[in-house]
Amino acid sequence: MSVASEYATQIAEIAIMSIASGLEGDTPFKPDLSTLPEALLQKKGCFVALYKSGVCCGCMGTLTPDDCLAVDVANSAFNAAYADSRYSVLTAESILDGDIEIEISVLSDLQEIKCSSDNDLQSQINSDNGLLLVDGDKDASFLPQMWNVYPDKGSFVAALKSELGYDRHYWSPTMKFYKFTADMVTSEIPLDEYYNSLNNDEE
Numbered sequence: 001m002s003v004a005s006e007y008a009t010q011i012a013e014i015a016i017m018s019i020a021s022g023l024e025g026d027t028p029f030k031p032d033l034s035t036l037p038e039a040l041l042q043k044k045g046c047f048v049a050l051y052k053s054g055v056c057c058g059c060m061g062t063l064t065p066d067d068c069l070a071v072d073v074a075n076s077a078f079n080a081a082y083a084d085s086r087y088s089v090l091t092a093e094s095i096l097d098g099d100i101e102i103e104i105s106v107l108s109d110l111q112e113i114k115c116s117s118d119n120d121l122q123s124q125i126n127s128d129n130g131l132l133l134v135d136g137d138k139d140a141s142f143l144p145q146m147w148n149v150y151p152d153k154g155s156f157v158a159a160l161k162s163e164l165g166y167d168r169h170y171w172s173p174t175m176k177f178y179k180f181t182a183d184m185v186t187s188e189i190p191l192d193e194y195y196n197s198l199n200n201d202e203e
């Protein structure tokens with residue numbers, strides 16, 4: 001059983017507590033590491049995505065974390081809600097409107113792909129893989145969920161290249177590719193219910 005499956009409830013609660021913390025202050029929730037299982041104290045990358053009525057309204061994370069998974073989940077959830085410049089900052093009003101859900105991707109270690117062409121690269125990936133492209137000091141990544149947007153290998157790789165401003169046919173020996181997998185955790189309780197329950201507990 002994966003870490004995401006075995007500890008789904010705790011992972012989701014850390015993310016939700018961190019978003020709730022942001023409504024009352026400027027810092028993420030700090031989980032008590034002494035109470036957590038060893039699996040959540042390991043360094044693992046993660047991304048946290050927020051959806052309102054099925055539409056993404058924030059997504060942040062890291063492929064190579066400096067902190068343990070529990071802390072990384074808390075930080076990523078906070079940043080997805082309040083620091084993703086592509087979207088509006090999450091407010092108490094938007095939470096209490098309901099229909100906000102959290103999706104946490106717990107990532108595997110990166111595996112470098114040795115390849116010398118697009119065809120070579122595409123032969124070594126599948127729809128279970130996320131992909132990281134690094135070229136000098138630039139990088140771009142797609143989570144495995146992006147296969148839902150770009151369902152064939154050619155368009156998936158081309159779209160990732162375009163994130164760095166490259167043409168779909170561009171190739172350079174300086175480019176490095178890494179693949180990874182992601183185990184998903186989705187909160188079963190809407191954020192508004194969590195937020196209300198937290199406030200009721202404090203009263």
